[in-house]
Amino acid sequence: MINSKRGYEFSFSWLFAIFIGAVVIFFAIYAASQIVKTKQFEQESIRGKRIGILLTPLETELEQGKFGTLFIPNDDETMLFADCSPPTSSNPFGSQYISTSIKPTFGGEWEPAESQGVQSTFHNKYLFTSHQNITGKEEFYVFSKPFNLPFKIADLTIVWSDQEKYCFDLAGAVPEIREELKELNMTNIFIKGVSVCPEGSINVCFQGSCPIRVHSTPGKGVVEKPSGKNYYIEAIGDDKFALLYAAIFSDPAVYNCQVKRLMAHASELATIYTGKSETISSESPTGCSRPLQDKLRDYKLSAKEIIKDSENPKSIQDENIHSKAQEVENANPPRCRIF
Amino acid sequence: MQIHRDAGYSKKGQLKIQQTAFMLVGLFIFFAMVAIVYFTISMKSLEGRAEDLREEEAKELARQLSGTPELAFTAGSGCSSCIDYDKARELSESLAYKKFWNLDYLVIERISPEPREDLVIIGNVEPTGTKIAFVALARWDRETQDYKYELGIIHALAKIPE
Numbered sequence: 001m002i003n004s005k006r007g008y009e010f011s012f013s014w015l016f017a018i019f020i021g022a023v024v025i026f027f028a029i030y031a032a033s034q035i036v037k038t039k040q041f042e043q044e045s046i047r048g049k050r051i052g053i054l055l056t057p058l059e060t061e062l063e064q065g066k067f068g069t070l071f072i073p074n075d076d077e078t079m080l081f082a083d084c085s086p087p088t089s090s091n092p093f094g095s096q097y098i099s100t101s102i103k104p105t106f107g108g109e110w111e112p113a114e115s116q117g118v119q120s121t122f123h124n125k126y127l128f129t130s131h132q133n134i135t136g137k138e139e140f141y142v143f144s145k146p147f148n149l150p151f152k153i154a155d156l157t158i159v160w161s162d163q164e165k166y167c168f169d170l171a172g173a174v175p176e177i178r179e180e181l182k183e184l185n186m187t188n189i190f191i192k193g194v195s196v197c198p199e200g201s202i203n204v205c206f207q208g209s210c211p212i213r214v215h216s217t218p219g220k221g222v223v224e225k226p227s228g229k230n231y232y233i234e235a236i237g238d239d240k241f242a243l244l245y246a247a248i249f250s251d252p253a254v255y256n257c258q259v260k261r262l263m264a265h266a267s268e269l270a271t272i273y274t275g276k277s278e279t280i281s282s283e284s285p286t287g288c289s290r291p292l293q294d295k296l297r298d299y300k301l302s303a304k305e306i307i308k309d310s311e312n313p314k315s316i317q318d319e320n321i322h323s324k325a326q327e328v329e330n331a332n333p334p335r336c337r338i339f
Numbered sequence: 340m341q342i343h344r345d346a347g348y349s350k351k352g353q354l355k356i357q358q359t360a361f362m363l364v365g366l367f368i369f370f371a372m373v374a375i376v377y378f379t380i381s382m383k384s385l386e387g388r389a390e391d392l393r394e395e396e397a398k399e400l401a402r403q404l405s406g407t408p409e410l411a412f413t414a415g416s417g418c419s420s421c422i423d424y425d426k427a428r429e430l431s432e433s434l435a436y437k438k439f440w441n442l443d444y445l446v447i448e449r450i451s452p453e454p455r456e457d458l459v460i461i462g463n464v465e466p467t468g469t470k471i472a473f474v475a476l477a478r479w480d481r482e483t484q485d486y487k488y489e490l491g492i493i494h495a496l497a498k499i500p501e
Contacts (some may be wrong), residue, residue, distance in 0.1 A: 013355055029372075042385060049392050056399040061406035062419055092435045124407070152408040191457060203436055209488045268435050275429035283481040336484070337414040 044117025047078065048099040051140075052120045055127075059155040060146045064239045066127060067186050070140040077103035079112040079135045082159065083119070084257035087264035087307055093123040094261035126258045128250035130159045136161035141187050143249075145242035148235045149321065150329035151273065151339040153266045156258075157202040158249045164188060166249075167197035172207035174216070177241055204248055212248055220317050223324050228252030231314045233322045236329055256313045260306065263321070267303040270296045270328075277338045288336040295331045299324040394470070397497035400440060401472040404493055409436065412477040415486050422447060423492065424458070424478040431460045444469055444496040449476060451490040462496070469496045 051070060058068045072078050079101040087094040095120040099113035112133065134140075143158040161164070169192045170178045181191060190197045197203075203210040213224045221244065223230040230247035234240040247255060274296045277289045302319045309315035332338055351357055364475050409430055412421035427447050430436050446460035449455060472493045480487035 012352070013359065016356070016359060020359075022446075046388060046392065050398075053392065053396045056396075056403050057499055059403060059406065061403075061411075095440060122441065151413065152411070154408065205351070268433070271434065272409065272426055272429045275432070276423075276425045279425060279428070280479050283479065284484060288484075336479070339413050 010292055040104065040115070041117055044100045044102050044115075045120075046117070047073075047102065048078050048081075048117050049120040051080065051100065052098045052122055052125065053124060055142065055157055058142050058157070060144050060145050064069055064146070064182065065184060066142075066144040068142045068144075069187065070142060072136055072138055072140070075138050076253060077110075077135065077137050079103075079116075079133050080129070080159070080161070081116055081119075081133045081134060082141060082254070084127075084128045084254055084261065086260045086310065091123075092194045092268065094257070094266055096122045096125045096127055096261075098122065098125075098127070122231070124154070126154055126156055126261060127254075128156060128246040128258060130160060130164060130249060131251050132254060134159065134161045134219060135163055138162050139187070143184075143186060143245065146239060147242045147262060148237040148239065149233075149266060149325045150236040150332075152268060153262055156246045156262075158245055160188065160249060162188065165190065165198055165201035166212075167192060167201040169201050169203065169205040169208070169210065170335050171205070173214070174241070177244070180241075185333045214244065214248065216244070223247040225252065229313065230255045231317050233316055236322075236325055252313065259316055263303040263306040263316070266321075267307070270300040270303065273338050274300075279318065280336055280338065284336060288335050289338050292328065292331040292333065292338060295324070299328050393497040393499070394468070396441060397470045397495050400442065400497070401470050401493050401495040404445075404472075404495070405474050409439075412486075416476065417486065418475055418477055418488055421475045421477040421488065422493070424449070424489070424491075425475045427458050427460065431458050437461055441498045442495055443498045444494065446494040447474075447476070448492045448494065449489055450492055465494060466496055469494045471495075 054070055060066050081097070081099045081101070083097040083099075084095070085091070085095045091289055099116045099119040101110075101116040103110045112135075139162045141160050141162075144155045145158070147153050147156050165188045167190045168181060170181065171192075181189065182194060190201060190274045202212060204212040204214070206214045208215070211226055215222050215224065218234075220231070220233045223232065224243070230250060230252055232243040232247040234244075235242050243259075246258070250258070274293050275297070277292050281286045281290045281293075299321070302321045305319045306315045306321060309319075312318065372464065405420050410422045410427055412418055412423040412426075424447070440461070442461050444466055445460040446462070446465070447458045447460065449458075472489050472495075474490040474493055476491040477486050478489060479485075
């Protein structure tokens with residue numbers, strides 16, 4: 001064999017070239033996959049930030065509610081992460097984190113939890129979602145409701161995806177909710193008796209038994225879900241049921257964290273209104289709006305108690321914030337209104 | 340040298356290895372340069388996109404600020420899109436609100452009636468690239484004991500991410 005003329009001599013230079021070629025190809029493939037990963041990360045980070053920015057014009061001004069659709073570019077299946085961090089002494093309003101993970105177009109398994117973009121942080125947004133992450137194939141839907149207690153505290157932004165369908169049985173619901181849901185005609189929200197509820201939709205009812213059951217009493221109520229209970233209170237003014245909508249659509253962990261953040265926001269707003277009232281009453285010969293200041297201070301204390309009581313999801317009802325808010329509303333003088 | 344010759348190493352073989360090594364170094368430098376050019380271009384485009392997002396965020400915020408609970412004038416029915424100048428004054432003294440919006444700079448400037456007055460809510464010196472929006476201001480007037488309406492400008496610049 002050694003002396004065979006038909007044999008091929010594998011010289012050192014051949015072996016060397018094959019070895020170096022393999023190394024070069026390996027590095028080229030590695031570099032290409034790293035570049036694809038970086039691009040994907042960049043796209044996910046930009047998408048998260050853009051969703052946060054696009055939610056701003058969907059916030060309400062004078063409206064009682066706004067419905068909008070966020071289209072996913074190129075129909076890339078996207079997972080939206082909406083994490084909430086409760087208020088602390090160094091972060092008085094808490095934070096809303098928004099990030100996304102996009103399903104890779106080719107190759108590899110989608111591991112959304114490990115491959116999400118940079119989190120964008122917002123302190124003035126309150127997202128209520130059915131889970132801490134929701135997946136949309138083409139669209140996300142946004143329903144904004146102002147939360148007034150008694151002054152406007154913030155917009156509650158309820159988000160669901162084209163993969164989630166809700167079926168409302170409005171028997172036993174208050175007329176305001178019945179009319180609003182019919183009027184807004186939101187995508188993937190079906191009303192029994194008005195449209196046919198598709199298979200796989202999540203049932204919401206106000207009497208009887210179903211997966212999302214609303215128990216309401218005047219001024220407050222509870223939404224029972226398989227994952228837990230969301231306690232709500234009615235708001236003050238024309239739009240009483242903002243928090244009820246948030247409770248229906250939201251995961252209990254997300255809901256409780258956002259309620260704490262809303263109370264922190266209410267407390268800071270009470271400080272601003274107290275300051276404004278002090279300025280105006282000092283410039284008024286009759287001390288207009290002075291009685292309001294004590295009511296605002298009481299209200300602020302209640303809001304702070306709700307934040308402190310982090311383990312109790314029912315604290316929003318226990319601290320009587322609704323009655324304190326009503327007292328603030330009643331003390332707002334018509335001659336020199338503060339809010 | 341004697342030892343090498345005795346071991347049977349050929350000069351021709353050594354030259355070939357040297358040629359291959361030079362070729363590899365050349366190839367490495369070429370790919371390194373291509374990578375540098377690629378990363379420079381993609382960094383520039385990323386910076387551009389980040390800047391676009393900042394601009395978009397500042398524009399949306401400036402447009403929407405008059406509707407936020409902190410600034411909206413809700414005390415009267417005379418002007419629903421007005422900014423409450425008295426609330427803005429309280430806001431300028433609040434430390435909690437310095438990081439509330441993703442803004443590096445937020446100033447409300449009263450332009451009419453004279454004299455002009457600046458109310459600095461976030462930031463100190465006006466940076467370049469600030470977005471502006473004209474707004475109506477509502478303020479409690481000590482003389483008339485009622486709200487008075489004026490004209491102003493909001494100056495806003497989105498935060499540079501840390």
